[in-house]
Each structure stands twice: as structure tokens, then as C-alpha cells.
Amino acid sequence: MTKVQLKAEKACLEAKTKLEKLGVEEKIQAELAWVIGSYNYDRNPEGLFEIGSKALDALKGYKTEKPRMVSKKFIADLEKALSEN
Numbered sequence: 001m002t003k004v005q006l007k008a009e010k011a012c013l014e015a016k017t018k019l020e021k022l023g024v025e026e027k028i029q030a031e032l033a034w035v036i037g038s039y040n041y042d043r044n045p046e047g048l049f050e051i052g053s054k055a056l057d058a059l060k061g062y063k064t065e066k067p068r069m070v071s072k073k074f075i076a077d078l079e080k081a082l083s084e085n
Contacts, residue, residue: 004084005039008048011081012036014074015055022069025058052082 016032019025032055035047056078063070 005043005045005048007081007084008045008052009036009039011078012048012052012055015052015059015078018059018070018074019055022062024062025055028055028058049082052078056082 012032013036016029016036019029019032028051031051035051039045039048056075059070059078060075063075
């Protein structure tokens with residue numbers, strides 16, 4: 001397990017938590033839960049990057065609607081963690 005994989009896993013967990021807190025994108029929340037579990041089983045990070053990117057896009061979209069609900073730093077940290085693959 002590399003640092004990049006750990007960062008991607010952490011980013012996906014944080015994105016899932018944020019989406020849950022906002023009460024949006026239930027489908028992406030479920031996909032994140034599944035890929036995190038899958039990653040913990042097989043250590044293949046491909047799904048983390050794929051679904052993490054979907055979550056990032058959803059959060060960016062939500063930020064345009066309600067800017068104070070999602071911080072710029074949160075988005076930047078997610079982008080950084082998911083772009084290092």
C-alpha cells in the first residue's frame with residue numbers, strides 16, 4: 001500500500017462523509033462505500049480514483065449552488081489526493 005493509495009482512500013472517506021452530511025448524492029455515497037470496502041479487501045485503488053472523481057465533481061457542483069457548504073480547501077485537498085495516481 002502506497003502513500004498515494006492511502007491518500008485516495010482517505011479522500012474517498014472524507015468525500016463520503018461530506019456527502020452524507022450534506023444529504024446529497026446517495027448513489028455516489030453508496031458507490032464510495034462499496035469501493036472503499038473493495039479496496040480494503042483487494043488493495044486495488046482503481047475504483048477509489050474513479051468514484052472519488054465522481055464525488056469530487058458532485059461536490060464542486062454543490063459548491064456552485066451553496067458556496068459556504070463546501071470549502072475551497074476541501075475541494076483542493078480532494079483534487080490533490082485524487083490526481084496523484
